[in-house]
Amino acid sequence: MSSQKSTSADTAVTGAAATDVLDAGRAPKRARGRMRVAALLDAATLVFAEKGYDAATMTEIAARSSTAIGSLYRFFPSKEALAEGLLHRYGERASAGLDAIAARAHDMTAAQMADALLDLMMALKSERTALKVLMDARVDGANRRRYLLGVIRGRMAGVLSAHAPGLSADRADLLSIMLLHLMKTIPELAEEAEAAALFQEMRLVLSAYLTAAVAGG
Amino acid sequence: MSSQKSTSADTAVTGAAATDVLDAGRAPKRARGRMRVAALLDAATLVFAEKGYDAATMTEIAARSSTAIGSLYRFFPSKEALAEGLLHRYGERASAGLDAIAARAHDMTAAQMADALLDLMMALKSERTALKVLMDARVDGANRRRYLLGVIRGRMAGVLSAHAPGLSADRADLLSIMLLHLMKTIPELAEEAEAAALFQEMRLVLSAYLTAAVAGG
Amino acid sequence: MSSQKSTSADTAVTGAAATDVLDAGRAPKRARGRMRVAALLDAATLVFAEKGYDAATMTEIAARSSTAIGSLYRFFPSKEALAEGLLHRYGERASAGLDAIAARAHDMTAAQMADALLDLMMALKSERTALKVLMDARVDGANRRRYLLGVIRGRMAGVLSAHAPGLSADRADLLSIMLLHLMKTIPELAEEAEAAALFQEMRLVLSAYLTAAVAGG
Amino acid sequence: MSSQKSTSADTAVTGAAATDVLDAGRAPKRARGRMRVAALLDAATLVFAEKGYDAATMTEIAARSSTAIGSLYRFFPSKEALAEGLLHRYGERASAGLDAIAARAHDMTAAQMADALLDLMMALKSERTALKVLMDARVDGANRRRYLLGVIRGRMAGVLSAHAPGLSADRADLLSIMLLHLMKTIPELAEEAEAAALFQEMRLVLSAYLTAAVAGG
DNA sequence: GATGAATGAGTCTTCATTCAT
DNA sequence: TATGAATGAAGACTCATTCAT
Known part of the structure; x- marks a missing residue:
């Protein structure tokens, strides 16, 4: 009492x-x-x-x-729920990473942007491998995964808007999807024998694309 | 009689x-x-x-x-043998497609090249998805898969050499690996709602990268 | 024509x-x-x-x-029919061998009898191994196999009657069953490291038993 | 409390x-x-x-x-592990049975010995049949089975040495192998229509052999 | 008749999930 | 609430047997 x-x-x-x-x-x-x-x-x-x-x-x-x-x-x-838990945690970490980039995005060059994104992917690398496995597993519950994707894409669009304020919302969305697809290959590059050289190439790909896209958008 | x-x-x-x-x-x-x-x-x-x-x-x-x-x-x-059969058939088809591009590569612009590669990937799309699954599967026999990769990368290097004869062999190899990684995302783009727009972006990615890489190499 | x-x-x-x-x-x-x-x-x-x-x-x-x-x-x-074919051929060969012994049985000592039976088993050895496998396989059709057994036991009884005419029919039947069971072990003895010595022992077993049984019967 | x-x-x-x-x-x-x-x-x-x-x-x-x-x-x-489990249990039971006989062996006549061995086999009968099947099965792991055989033969040699202390070690080993082969037929005899009479015969076989062998050794 | 490709029931084994303790 | 033994559906693969050619 x-x-x-x-x-x-x-x-x-x-x-x-x-x-x-x-x-x-x-x-x-x-x-x-x-x-x-x-x-x-x-x-x-x-x-x-x-x-x-x-x-x-x-x-x-x-x-x-x-x-x-x-x-x-x-x-x-369930096993599915466990997978979802993993997805959720990854989503939070990736969002945090992207938000951190967004905060600095305004003053970055395309090349710096490319570096920042590469760094982020490598920081998340161990989880990325598991994530890839989970996203590829064609099991039910894919819709919830799609939700996760949506969230991350939103953050990425935020990064882009901060970086190039002139972009239209639609364009930012599209670019974010494209960029995320490109970034997915980064952990795979890391497993090649020529990883270092390929990172340079990826830097080139990303900054060339960012430059062209921002200019053209 | x-x-x-x-x-x-x-x-x-x-x-x-x-x-x-x-x-x-x-x-x-x-x-x-x-x-x-x-x-x-x-x-x-x-x-x-x-x-x-x-x-x-x-x-x-x-x-x-x-x-x-x-x-x-x-x-x-065995299931493994079936996977290998699929890999083999894909290898032949992809090789044939790349060889066909190589034959025309000398007179193509970077943009035309990008288009040709996009078209090839879309032609192979249904098999590509299965291939991805098989290449990712953590099963034995990965060595034979690695062999397939080697063959296709060789063909792609042939395409690049034909397109830009000035490239060193090493550089052509590196570019082919990078390009193939980028191309892997194409079938995935096709599954997005904004597929058409994303294709335009990919065209941009590829031709921007090709132009920059060939110039820089 | x-x-x-x-x-x-x-x-x-x-x-x-x-x-x-x-x-x-x-x-x-x-x-x-x-x-x-x-x-x-x-x-x-x-x-x-x-x-x-x-x-x-x-x-x-x-x-x-x-x-x-x-x-x-x-x-x-059917597989079963094939097994039966084998059984049948074995039955004929074993019967022939026993009949041949029966023809000489009257003038043989117990020791000679033991030798003759040992020789017969070794002559049939390769087929014996297969036969053992077939008799042990607990599949249907065992009844027909039982028939084969009956035939061979009859021949063996014939051998015994020829050897020791004083035996009653019942006693001859019983002895033949016992002897055939003992003889079954011969091919197995042949696979032991001490095969030669074991053959001597088996000779001892058979002749001691024959002597005792014929005397006691 | x-x-x-x-x-x-x-x-x-x-x-x-x-x-x-x-x-x-x-x-x-x-x-x-x-x-x-x-x-x-x-x-x-x-x-x-x-x-x-x-x-x-x-x-x-x-x-x-x-x-x-x-x-x-x-x-x-695995199925193999199950078979091994059975083999193990049989080994323990058979060893125990043979040891029990060994303890009394010194004061037994050959006929009593024969009875004791017959009784032991009949006590183990149901397991014996399964054991036969397992020992005959042409599967890997035959080595461990060979080990079991070795153990049991050692126990049997112990029985013989206790029964006839005059036997040389080699002779005891040989006799034990021979006796165990003979004893293997006992469960099969039990399945014949004339089981009772055949047991008498087996008693005769065993004691005649034991007597002859011990005397001759 | 001879041939061997096609069939599918049945085998061993694994693993997500439940529930008595 | 924690534990891990128990459960059984489901999967890869084999092989006796049939039948179109």
Whole structure:
């Protein structure tokens, strides 16, 4: 009883308190839960990237993150849901990366832009491989994936608009789709023997295209 | 008796007749066999493209080509062998297409080149999607796939050399790898809602890159 | 024409002629047929012995005797029938061998008898291995196999009666069953490293048993 | 509280208690697991004996022990592993039986020895039939089977040495091989119509052989 | 009759998912 | 709430047998 009183006092202040207080004892468990989820997603990233979507087994993903299979299913009720979780996390990270570029985009040259995009892709590389696998897996739920794509494309359009304010909205959308398709090949280039030289080429492709497109748009 | 006489007379004339006669009954079987193989490869192309390598089932591929599962296995003794058959056929078709472009390459502008490559990819589109799936599949036999890649890259280098005779061999090789990576995205563009506009963009990407690369090389 | 004449002349003598004449042109085919059957049975003996009943494939048996699979099925309409053919041939050869021993049995000592039986088993060894496989295969048609067993046991009883005329029929039957069971192990002994020594032991087993049994019966 | 006290008292005494408590929840699962394994081996014994190794299906073995096919594969990850499990269990039982005979062997007559061996084979009869099938199966892993044979032959040699201490080691080894070959026929005798009489004969075979061999050795 | 391509039932095995403990 | 044993649908592949040529 007395504990409840003090609780309501706290709540008034913190705002987020309402839920926190109700969960009192559960708070640490939640923290554990979030770590579990992170560990699961990390393991899933590895296993999907190594084996592909179908060949990856829920059992191995659980084992690699030292999680009981039953617990994995508590957090992600299906393999599809796990894939979606991965997609979601990737979407957030990619969005953050693109937003960061957008913030600096106004003052960048096309060549600098190309570099920034290349850097971003390489930073996300390990997750990209898993993502590719998931996007290619022709399973149902593709629509939700399409949603993710939409979000990222929006961010990319933001980058472009910041970079070349003169672009029409439609044109920015189109360019963002095109650029994202081009950027998809970057992790693959990284696996070629001539990776370094190919990066130079990609830099050329991107800046040449950006220059031409911005000028022509 | 008289029939026997005429028979020996015929044989004497044609020379090849002897074997023809012996194969008499086998000829149609072979023709049927070749059609079966083509039907199987077509069905496999569809199913692999739709489901991905692992999710594609031999049973469905057989059913889609109205073939008994046992017959599928007579022609392709394993799923891997079927994939290889597809790869092989694609290799031949792509090589032929690139060779045809090479023959005309000397007199083409960068823009015409871009168009020709786009057209080729679209002509191969249905097979391209399946090919992507097969090349990405994390299965053994990747070496033979690598071989296919080598062949196609060689043809593409031939196209570039014909187009811009001034290119060094190394440079032509590098450009061909880059171009093929870029071209891989074409069938994916075709699936976007804005396909037509994206094709224009790709034309721009390719010709801008070709122009810059040839000039810079 | 002239050949036909001489044929009918021959026929008059042989008694089997009636059918021979009707088959005129088929006669050589028949001979071919008999050779095919022999070749098939030989191949089957090998393959069954090597692989066991289930793992042996009709296709391999056909191939090993250079026979088309369709032809194999003309002679033996099922795998079971082929097994039966083998059993039958074995029965005839084993019967012949036992009859030959029976003819000399009266004047043989127990030790000589043991030797004769050992020799017979070794002479039939290659077929024995296949036979073992067929008798052990727990497939239907076991009844017909039981018939074969009956025949051979009868012959063995004949051998025993000739050897020891004082034996009652029942006792001879029992002893023959026992002896045949013991003899079954001989080909297995031949596969042990100590085959030679084990043969001596088996000689001991057989003659000790024969002596004791004949005396005690 | 009092229960807790008594618990800790118990623990103090048994020593093993600590782990017992930790395993509390797992203990019944393990017990169930062991019963499953036993049921599976029993079913496998039946099915292998009835159908032979190849013709026996994992599905039927699972069904006969009211086990889901997936569970069968949890305990025995392959058909071969299941066979090995059976071999192992047989090896232990046969060894135990032979050791028990060895313990009494010194004071036994040849006839008593024969009886003891007959009794042992009959006790193991149902497993013997399956074992025969497994030992004959032309599959890989034959080496491990050879190991089993070695073990059992060693035990049998122990029996003989205890029975007739005068035997040389080599002679004991040879006799044990011979005796085991003879004993293999016992379960087959049991399937004949005249089983009872044949057992008398086998008794005769064994004791006559033992007497002769021991005297002669 | 001979041939061998075609057929499809049936085998072993895997793995996403559930649920009793 | 966590655990991991249990489940069974589904997939790749084989082979006895048939039948059009």
